[in-house]
Amino acid sequence: MNFNFKTLSEFNDYFNSELVCYQFLESQRWDNKPVCPHCAFEKYYTVKSRGKFKDIPSYRCANRKCDLPFTVRTGSIFEGSKVELRKWFQAVYEITTCKKGISSVELGTRIGVSQKTSWQMSHKVRTLLADSSPDLLEGIIESDEVYIGGKNKNRHKDKKIPNSQGRSAKDKTPVIGLVERGGKVMTFVAQNTDSETLHQIIDNNVVDGATIVTDSYKSYYGIGATYNHIVVKHEDGGYVTYEGDNQFHTQNIENFWSQLKRGYIGIYHYMSPQHLHRYCNEFAARYNHRSKSNIDRFMHVIENCSVPKITYSDLTKKDIA
Numbered sequence: 001m002n003f004n005f006k007t008l009s010e011f012n013d014y015f016n017s018e019l020v021c022y023q024f025l026e027s028q029r030w031d032n033k034p035v036c037p038h039c040a041f042e043k044y045y046t047v048k049s050r051g052k053f054k055d056i057p058s059y060r061c062a063n064r065k066c067d068l069p070f071t072v073r074t075g076s077i078f079e080g081s082k083v084e085l086r087k088w089f090q091a092v093y094e095i096t097t098c099k100k101g102i103s104s105v106e107l108g109t110r111i112g113v114s115q116k117t118s119w120q121m122s123h124k125v126r127t128l129l130a131d132s133s134p135d136l137l138e139g140i141i142e143s144d145e146v147y148i149g150g151k152n153k154n155r156h157k158d159k160k161i162p163n164s165q166g167r168s169a170k171d172k173t174p175v176i177g178l179v180e181r182g183g184k185v186m187t188f189v190a191q192n193t194d195s196e197t198l199h200q201i202i203d204n205n206v207v208d209g210a211t212i213v214t215d216s217y218k219s220y221y222g223i224g225a226t227y228n229h230i231v232v233k234h235e236d237g238g239y240v241t242y243e244g245d246n247q248f249h250t251q252n253i254e255n256f257w258s259q260l261k262r263g264y265i266g267i268y269h270y271m272s273p274q275h276l277h278r279y280c281n282e283f284a285a286r287y288n289h290r291s292k293s294n295i296d297r298f299m300h301v302i303e304n305c306s307v308p309k310i311t312y313s314d315l316t317k318k319d320i321a
Contacts, residue, residue: 019056038075083117103267139210141180174190175190195222260280
């Protein structure tokens with residue numbers, strides 16, 4: 001689609017009715033040729049729409065063994081939602097284009113839904129922002145960890161955690177990051193940052209023989225057997241290591257952590273360990289799509305919206321991360 005929206009107002013002017021939104025989604029999901037999302041049968045009957053969304057395209061599968069009703073929402077993140085599709089579209093646009101993210105409170109105010117509803121919508125969108133089939137990283141890879149959680153000094157005396165600063169994960173959740181020089185970033189919410197965890201993440205996501213640049217954290221020791229391991233010794237005041245004419249640093253992954261922390265401190269204020277992986281999806285997608293236009297970021301979600309129905313229970317399962 002050749003859109004050239006310069007403002008949110010122009011976006012909303014285009015998607016100004018439910019019918020326009022349904023027709024647009026049909027063109028993207030089905031190429032305007034409805035296919036039953038239950039059994040993939042390509043023949044259907046047009047039926048009268050019922051319930052809240054009237055005068056929108058509705059169908060019934062012509063396969064006698066199926067015979068189920070469906071709309072373009074069925075089999076997507078929009079299935080089962082009582083929120084109008086035009087509000088969904090605005091939510092997707094806001095989430096994917098805001099540079100630091102947007103809180104569920106602010107999003108709910110902008111699109112006219114409750115905070116609980118906008119929270120669910122936001123996390124459904126973040127689920128789609130995960131890289132579903134990532135390629136292995138290659139070339140020069142920077143690796144580092146960050147610990148997400150409140151500062152001990154800001155806690156009430158009764159809630160302070162002894163020895164919890166630095167690389168302690170007693171009261172924080174560690175996130176491991178890998179960034180390909182000139183390429184994309186990958187994030188992994190982990191239980192800890194021991195040697196086994198870091199080595200496994202690197203082995204699963206980086207091609208053998210690549211150059212891995214890290215600080216001098218002891219858990220990285222030993223990866224030189226498979227990779228070209230370059231160590232930047234921050235404790236000596238160094239931020240760049242030279243090998244011949246080549247410079248090696250971890251500034252790209254540190255810049256990404258800065259973006260994540262700005263979103264944490266300035267927008268969300270709290271990211272629970274249970275849902276942290278989705279927030280990381282959001283910021284990784286924002287980094288990886290940094291060269292794309294706003295409408296291309298919106299379209300990335302629309303093009304990948306065909307997923308099994310996501311319920312509130314799915315989002316709040318404690319074993320989902």
